[in-house]
Amino acid sequence: MKTMLRLSVNGKPREDAVAENALLIDYLRDALALTGTKQGCDGGECGACTVLVDGQPRLACSTLAHSVAGREVETVESLSQEGNISRLQRSFHENLGAQCGFCTPGMIMAAEALLRVNPKPDRDQIRAALAGNLCRCTGYVKIVDSVEAACGREHAL
């Protein structure tokens, strides 16, 4: 059965009729057409669906949409402003942090959450924050490089 869900998505307050059993990822992708958030596994294993809920990273594939009522959800779409990608996104682009790109929105949102509380993380802190995000293309080095470069650190390489 659908019931009303009130929350904020990417800075805008919303009110939608949403099925009680809807997953947050399906609400974002299917109802709001925010297809930047990816589903890479059948639940909880890969981190591709990472979004922010009140600034904290959260797996949208393992979260019921109604459980985030009243909270602020941010997806990768929120990072670009007027068509300009953010510094973190640009850094992934310039440092080859994305290959096929499927893990990238989740990587970027997990990294975004880290940089908001720790603007200059070292490589170990970056690795720890991204430990739940899987990538089958890059081998991770370029991803850590990208996050490091986004906060103005020189590459360790």
Added chain:
Amino acid sequence: MNALPEFHYLRPATAADAVRMHAASPASHYIAGGTDLMPNLRRGLVTIGAAIDLGGVKELGEIVEQGNTLRIGSGVSLAQIAAHPVVQARLPAVAQAALGVAGPTHRAAATLGGNLCLDTRCNYYNQSEAWRAGNNYCMKRDGEGCRVAKKSKRCYAAFSGDVAPALIALGAEVEILGTEGVRRQPLLELYRDDGMKWLTLAPGELLVAVQVSLDDAWVSAYEKVRMRGAIDFPLAGVAVALRREKGVLTGLRIACTGVASQPIAIDGLDAVLGRPLDAAALATISEQADLANRSMKTTLVDALYRRGVSLVLAKRLTQRLWDAAV
């Protein structure tokens, strides 16, 4: 679109309301962080009439120091527990165990209650509907018989929560709320050795909080072995709590996870007390840990490896704590 079964979503504001809602719709499940329940629901492992979301129950979300006891609400996240200064300083095994669970995004949502009540795991169970259909299911869900122990009448799925052994080694108690009121019992008694019915909770009973005493005479540590350095469940995990006074071992408690359908406390350790830790004592610890171990081939990794590695962890942690506790 991911089709989940139809269910109602309920959001109680108090623990008492949660218990009442559960009593009113028996096929319901409590959901806390959802990091165990949701993947299981998606794989068709759970029959559900209503999801009772504990996220709005404020009274479950507090850590309070009461004299010499720390009371941790069942709704406190593992990230909060791992970062809590009192837990880090005085209950290091608990902080280490919480930090060892899954990945950082899981830990931000995952709760203590969900970790303690975590479903048991097996390679033949934690699979998609299609995978399980292809292997003709098993008695834990949708089928008959056991794929791990062919003639077995019971399920050996392994309890694989990281935090339970740490709290058991520290002698924690749980507070449980049911329709009849609150009861308290040692955490160890929350469990039984049955992969299909691993909790002793009556239907609808709610885990409210864990109480653990802050006794600085005891030192503690937790360590797990897993396939990857992050994310993975323990193949085996061991917690040790130890008391060393005037060069003599005066207290030792060891608990393991991942090696039976319940977390286990190692018996027979009194034999090593009253003298310094030596090679003979370590041999006794290893023998007792071996006796208690009930690993079965429920993971891709061999059961003998999990057995062996749990003995090594028990000895290594005991030695390390003994050496550091001078």
